[in-house]
Amino acid sequence: MNIIETALPGVLIIEPKVFGDDRGFFLESWNAKAFADAGLELTFVQDNHSKSAKGVLRGMHYQLSRPQGKLVRVTAGGVYDAVVDLRRSSPTFGKWTGVELSAANKRMFWVPPGFAHGFVSLQDGTEFLYKCTDFYDPSDEHSLLWNDPAVGIDWPVDYPVQLSAKDAVGKRLTEAETFA
Incomplete structure (x- = not known):
């Protein structure tokens, strides 16, 4: 596999080896x-699996007591996936990075604990899978x-996004509880 470092230390783009022919393809996702x-x-x-229509934005989510590392990928459609460093002790606190993940490019994104994470679906019927290092605790x-x-994520959409009620009232970085 090919591992690509991002502007945020520890956040990685992972390109698996894909073996394809006229019958389809095979890859090891883990x-x-x-x-x-x-x-x-x-x-x-x-493991979690979501399906979203075009324009659905899920995020920017995180847990403080039991932070999750997430290995994410798309198996149908495509997303723009973004993370924000919420570790106050980090030199990149409050900075973000993002990557397009799609069924076509087969890339994965490693999001370590300590980051807020979210994505916007770029196509109808997008299926998003993620492996987590800790259990979800509502x-x-x-x-x-x-x-x-103040964060300034450059979401690559020119249409209104659809948000859940909780995501619509997310906290600004200056008000959010963050990691040490």
């Missing part, structure tokens, strides 16, 4: 040994405002 050999010794405890759920001007 192999503990291969990831460990690449410096990512991870233990996953939960009592520890937090949401950073997806369009906080």
